[in-house]
Amino acid sequence: MYICRLGGLYLMTTYKRLLLPLVLLMAACQPLKYVPAGEHLLDKVEIRSEKHLPSTTTIKNYLYQEPNDRFLGLISLNLGWYNLSGPDTSKYINRLLRNMGEPPVLYDEMMTERSRQAMRRFLMSKGYLNATVDTAVQYDNGKVTVTYTLKGHQPYRIRSYNFEGSPDSISKPIFEAMPNALIKPEALLDSKMLDDERGRVTRLLQRQGHYNINKDYFFFRVDSTYGDHFADVRLGIRPWAPDSPALMHPRHRVDRLFFMMDVPMSSYIRLSDQQGGSGSATFDVADYDTLQMGNYAIVYRGKPFVNPDVLIQNCRIRPGQLYDIQEEERTYARMNALQLIKYTNIRFRENGSGTGRERGLDGYIVLTPNKKQRFTADLEGTNTAGDLGVAGSLSFSNRNLFHGAEMLQANFRGAYEALSANFSNDYTELGGELSLVLPDFRMPFLSADFKRRVDANTEFALSYQNMSRPEFLRTIASASVRYNWSKGMLRQTLDLIDLSYVYMPRVDSTFKARYLTGSSYLRYSYEDHFILRTGYSFSFSSAAPGVTNRSYYTIRGSLESAGNTLYAAYSLLNAPKTGDSYTIGNINFAQYIKGEFEYAKSAVLNSRNRLAYRAGLGIAMPYGNSRILPFEKRFFSGGANSVRGWSVRTLGPGTYKGGSSIDFMNQSGDLKLDMGLEYRSVLFWKLESALFADLGNIWTLRNYSGQPGGQFNPADFYKDIAGSAGLGLRADFSYFLLRLDLGMKVYDPSLMGNERWRILSIDQFDDFAVHLAIGYPF
Numbered sequence: 001m002y003i004c005r006l007g008g009l010y011l012m013t014t015y016k017r018l019l020l021p022l023v024l025l026m027a028a029c030q031p032l033k034y035v036p037a038g039e040h041l042l043d044k045v046e047i048r049s050e051k052h053l054p055s056t057t058t059i060k061n062y063l064y065q066e067p068n069d070r071f072l073g074l075i076s077l078n079l080g081w082y083n084l085s086g087p088d089t090s091k092y093i094n095r096l097l098r099n100m101g102e103p104p105v106l107y108d109e110m111m112t113e114r115s116r117q118a119m120r121r122f123l124m125s126k127g128y129l130n131a132t133v134d135t136a137v138q139y140d141n142g143k144v145t146v147t148y149t150l151k152g153h154q155p156y157r158i159r160s161y162n163f164e165g166s167p168d169s170i171s172k173p174i175f176e177a178m179p180n181a182l183i184k185p186e187a188l189l190d191s192k193m194l195d196d197e198r199g200r201v202t203r204l205l206q207r208q209g210h211y212n213i214n215k216d217y218f219f220f221r222v223d224s225t226y227g228d229h230f231a232d233v234r235l236g237i238r239p240w241a242p243d244s245p246a247l248m249h250p251r252h253r254v255d256r257l258f259f260m261m262d263v264p265m266s267s268y269i270r271l272s273d274q275q276g277g278s279g280s281a282t283f284d285v286a287d288y289d290t291l292q293m294g295n296y297a298i299v300y301r302g303k304p305f306v307n308p309d310v311l312i313q314n315c316r317i318r319p320g321q322l323y324d325i326q327e328e329e330r331t332y333a334r335m336n337a338l339q340l341i342k343y344t345n346i347r348f349r350e351n352g353s354g355t356g357r358e359r360g361l362d363g364y365i366v367l368t369p370n371k372k373q374r375f376t377a378d379l380e381g382t383n384t385a386g387d388l389g390v391a392g393s394l395s396f397s398n399r400n401l402f403h404g405a406e407m408l409q410a411n412f413r414g415a416y417e418a419l420s421a422n423f424s425n426d427y428t429e430l431g432g433e434l435s436l437v438l439p440d441f442r443m444p445f446l447s448a449d450f451k452r453r454v455d456a457n458t459e460f461a462l463s464y465q466n467m468s469r470p471e472f473l474r475t476i477a478s479a480s481v482r483y484n485w486s487k488g489m490l491r492q493t494l495d496l497i498d499l500s501y502v503y504m505p506r507v508d509s510t511f512k513a514r515y516l517t518g519s520s521y522l523r524y525s526y527e528d529h530f531i532l533r534t535g536y537s538f539s540f541s542s543a544a545p546g547v548t549n550r551s552y553y554t555i556r557g558s559l560e561s562a563g564n565t566l567y568a569a570y571s572l573l574n575a576p577k578t579g580d581s582y583t584i585g586n587i588n589f590a591q592y593i594k595g596e597f598e599y600a601k602s603a604v605l606n607s608r609n610r611l612a613y614r615a616g617l618g619i620a621m622p623y624g625n626s627r628i629l630p631f632e633k634r635f636f637s638g639g640a641n642s643v644r645g646w647s648v649r650t651l652g653p654g655t656y657k658g659g660s661s662i663d664f665m666n667q668s669g670d671l672k673l674d675m676g677l678e679y680r681s682v683l684f685w686k687l688e689s690a691l692f693a694d695l696g697n698i699w700t701l702r703n704y705s706g707q708p709g710g711q712f713n714p715a716d717f718y719k720d721i722a723g724s725a726g727l728g729l730r731a732d733f734s735y736f737l738l739r740l741d742l743g744m745k746v747y748d749p750s751l752m753g754n755e756r757w758r759i760l761s762i763d764q765f766d767d768f769a770v771h772l773a774i775g776y777p778f
Contacts, residue, residue: 031068031076031104032142033083040107042067043143049150054126059150060606062118065111068102069608071681071689078102081684100684107144112137119150127188128152156189159230164221166237169357170205170213170249174237177204189231194220201235209251209322211348211361217249252323252361255351259311260366261300263288295319305369306340307404313440314338316452317363323348333486334455335367338439339407340399343368372400389417389427407437431465441483443496456485471511472526475503476632489542495535495560502529502630525631525665530589535560553601554778563591567624581625590630594620598674600778608682614778618672621701628704631665635672635698637722640771641778642674643694644743645724647769652698653710654720657750669698671712673721676778678728690728692741692777697722697749709750723747725759730776741771 035041044067047056060066071077081101085094116133123131130153138145161183165171182197198215205213217238224231240249291298291308296319298308314337316330328346335344345366353360379392393413401408415429441451442458459482467474478500484493504526507516516523536559543552566589570582581588600614622629639648650658653669674696682688697720699712709720726743745758745767754760758767 030083031079035104035106035142040139040142040144042105042107042146043140044145046145046147047150048147050152053123053128053150053152057605059119059122059148062115062122064114064118065105065108066606068105069606069682071683073609078684079104107137107146109137112146116148119148123150123152125191127155127157127190129156129189130154154229156224156229156231158183158185158187158189159226159232160185161233162235164234164236166239168237168239168248170210170237173204173208174201174235177201183233189222189233194233197235203325205249206323206325209253209324209358210249211252211323213249248357250354250357250359252348252350252359253354254317254319254321254323254348254363255353255360256295256297257315257317257319257363257365258297258299259308259315260364261298261304261306262369263299263301263366306338306400310338310404310439311335311365311367315365316455317346317365323361330455331365335365337455337457337486338405339397339437340370340372340405341367342370370399373398389415391415391429401436405439409433409435409437427470428468429466431463433461433463435459435461437484441485443483454485455487456483458483471508472504473506475505477501477503490538490540492538493536495533495537498531498533498535500531500533502531502632504528524588524626524628525634528587529630530584530587531562531630531633532566532589533560533562549604549607551601551603553599555597555599557595557597559593559595561593563589563625567591580627589625590622590633591625592620592622592629592633594618594629594633596672598778610680612676612678612680612776612778614674614676616672616674619701620670622670628702629670631668634668634670636668637672637674637696637698638769640739640741640773643696643722643724644692644726644741644771644777645694645745645767645769646722646743647766651696651722652720653707654697654699654712654717655709655749656707657709666707667698669707669710670701671699673697678777680730686732688730688732690730690741691725692728692743693723693725693746694743695721695723720749721747722749737775739771739773739775739777741773741777743769743771 031041031043042065045063045065047059049056049059053059068076068079078101081097082103083101085097085101087094089095089098112135116135120131120133123133132151132153134149134151136147136149138147161181163171163174163178165175180200182193182200187193195215198218201218202213202215219236219238221234221236222231223234226232239247241247288299288301291300291304293308293312296308296312298304298311314331314334316327316334317324318327321327332344332346335341343366347364347366348361349364351360351362374395374397376395377392379390391414393411395409395411397410398408400406410432411434412432413429414431415427417427436459438458438460440458441454441456443451459480461478461480461482463476463478465474465476467476478498480495480498482493482495482498484491486492507526512526516526537557539554539556541552541554543554544550566584567582575582577583578586578588583589596616596618598614598616600612602610602612605611618635620629620633620635636649637643638646638651642648643651649667652667656666658667674694676692676694676696678690678692680688680690699717699720700707700710701712703711723746724743725746726741728739728741730740731738744762748756748758751758
């Protein structure tokens with residue numbers, strides 16, 4: 001989320017030395033200050049391995065001892081903080097410096113041996129059973145360099161893979177699913193792959209009623225006597241009861257479901273235990289009431305906090321059906337999607353029913369409610385190119401409006417900004433949004449079974465925005481119907497209908513004469529118009545919830561189109577045109593297609609350093625009823641989440657150079673490219689630093705007279721790509737991250753000749769930009 005952007009930063013041509021970095025550098029150059037006599041500082045660890053072996057980044061995870069972290073891989077900054085401290089730890093400043101830094105890592109021969117053994121075990125687990133790991137230790141003036149040399153030799157590969165089978169009827173689905181096995185001939189004898197295969201088979205059975213099955217029931221027999229470094233792998237299954245091999249693995253069928261509404265989990269366990277675990281618990285204790293609805297039981301105190309029908313509709317576990325772990329996971333997802341539910345916990349217990357190998361289960365869905373209503377107020381200061389202002393917002397939410405987990409949200413926002421420090425020439429914005437989210441998929445003419453298969457909610461929204469500037473007064477009103485759903489880490493949104501009406505009751509005559517002449521492309525963006533669009537967007541992240549020390553990537557994309565239905569209807573009816581366009585009551589409607597895609601990755605280098613990068617592309621094209629995109633649908637460049645050497649909306653399009661003030665009308669385009677690279681390093685406490693570089697720009701698809709140099713040219717567009725670099729400081733408070741970035745222009749395509757390379761002559765006021773924002777840029 002972007003908070004504000006400060007104006008350019010003036011850099012004097014006479015550079016002054018900064019005291020603190022110099023002191024830190026000197027401290028880092030005395031790494032042996034706190035190394036005891038007879039000990040050695042672990043200065044460097046090198047890993048040398050053959051190309052076909054796993055990457056050194058992966059192998060580093062098996063090191064038991066690593067050197068002190070180096071900032072940007074060069075300076076032991078944290079060790080420098082520690083070395084700045086004095087020996088007297090009773091003084092606060094010394095304790096502070098030591099907490100900010102880290103003590104010297106002393107070489108430990110035992111840790112080196114443990115690392116060597118761990119690396120060899122890892123290589124053996126990857127099929128390199130004859131792998132060797134050698135170590136070499138070099139001493140130099142109190143410092144130590146340890147080198148690990150890894151050789152895999154010829155690995156073992158899989159010749160064949162089969163399932164042994166057993167008299168147990170559980171063997172049949174396993175045999176049928178063998179074509180989908182993860183283990184393939186010629187693959188390395190990788191223990192992780194074998195374990196993943198056990199997980200695949202286990203989940204296969206858990207989807208077919210085998211509630212109590214787990215990976216420990218499966219084992220592998222590996223026969224490598226065939227020779228030539230090949231092995232035959234056979235999957236086996238242990239009996240359900242070791243003392244009774246003939247006893248088959250049971251299947252479980254769900255008999256009853258209990259919704260425990262704000263009832264502690266311990267209550268049903270204690271009650272069941274009191275009744276001998278027979279499963280005959282009826283929850284008829286004084287503190288709780290039970291509402292029976294077929295095979296569902298609603299257990300509550302006083303009054304259910306939500307309509308029980310909503311819980312049943314969002315529950316994917318069905319009484320009378322075999323247990324299915326996927327339906328349990330979907331039930332978790334649906335319950336957690338209800339904003340009224342704070343926590344969800346699902347448990348199953350055998351109830352003693354059933355005959356033969358089929359047994360009965362009772363399911364307990366324990367639900368903890370969230371607060372029904374919430375009210376928040378925010379106030380913030382803004383600064384746009386030196387124009388100071390203030391903005392505030394109020395929001396209200398009701399998570400159970402009609403007692404069916406419907407969520408009502410109302411937001412109101414207002415902003416004021418004094419343009420050019422002249423309070424008689426100001427900017428104001430007032431707006432609000434009202435939305436209602438229903439906890440299920442609402443669409444006519446669809447069967448209940450289909451709606452159950454789609455885990456989506458339905459959102460109705462209304463919004464209004466009034467923007468007043470000296471140049472114009474703009475009002476935007478919109479209404480939309482959208483569907484939101486998620487599966488795992490994939491989130492999707494379908495905007496079924498989104499209707500917007502842009503009304504321009506006032507346009508300044510001077511502004512109109514300058515920008516909105518008859519031939520100006522901007523004229524169409526400052527006329528009344530309708531936008532009736534349909535869109536789809538998605539986002540996927542490979543980051544596991546709660547895991548922070550793994551590499552991950554994210555993918556985002558969106559596609560929307562507008563005006564097609566209206567244009568087709570008018571064409572079929574042979575309706576007359578007003579000029580070149582169809583109109584609705586003398587008001588044009590927009591027709592365009594727009595798409596965006598972004599890929600970003602955050603790779604772990606070590607415990608304190610990450611490398612993040614991203615690439616994003618967006619393109620939009622007007623056609624049919626429109627000659628130009630609506631202003632609010634165009635792309636902009638520069639700012640905290642774009643090319644950070646430029647302030648927000650001050651870059652491009654192409655080589656176009658805006659005026660002395662923000663030329664936001666002309667600095668917009670139809671095509672956008674964003675690329676970024678960022679090295680993130682933990683400093684101390686909650687602070688981390690960043691070194692970043694950004695590339696990007698926007699272009700127009702057509703040649704507009706008001707934007708000279710802005711059109712995209714495939715032959716030489718690379719010359720128009722702007723570049724910037726800079727430093728960042730971040731404070732990570734877990735629940736949010738505060739970011740401060742200083743960006744410097746490196747290459748400015750709007751200038752001529754060598755002046756484009758700003759890094760060669762940094763002496764202008766606007767060669768720098770400071771950005772304050774929340775969250776990472778990507």
